[in-house]
Amino acid sequence: MKDALLSLYVSGQTYLADAKVPTPEKDAPPELTKAVDTVLGVLAWAGTAAGVAGILVTGVMMAMSVKRGEGSEHLSRLGMVLGGCILVAAAGPTVQFFFKANPIGG
Numbered sequence: 001m002k003d004a005l006l007s008l009y010v011s012g013q014t015y016l017a018d019a020k021v022p023t024p025e026k027d028a029p030p031e032l033t034k035a036v037d038t039v040l041g042v043l044a045w046a047g048t049a050a051g052v053a054g055i056l057v058t059g060v061m062m063a064m065s066v067k068r069g070e071g072s073e074h075l076s077r078l079g080m081v082l083g084g085c086i087l088v089a090a091a092g093p094t095v096q097f098f099f100k101a102n103p104i105g106g
Helices: 002-018 030-066 071-098
Strands: none
Touching (some): 030 071
16 A cells, blocks of 8 residues: 555656646737727726716706805815826826836836
8 A cells, every 4th residue: 555655656746847837928918918908098088088077067067056055065076076087097107106017126
């Protein structure tokens, strides 16, 4: 029994030692990179369009409410829309800052 286990152990070690370990390429395939860039570009455009639409809608609501004396209630909504615009605009540079190819000091 011990001899069978020892033989199995040795053959397993030999198999693992001879195995080819895959070494993936550093960069993504160009087709994938192009597709991801396209999707991110469309999402950035949609986020910008949504921000502009949000500011316009908030402005219209404020203009309509000022007649009733409720104009200040929409300032918080405008703050949320502007915060979303800042997030959309800062997303790309923030990711580039944290995932640079050449980090600072490196």
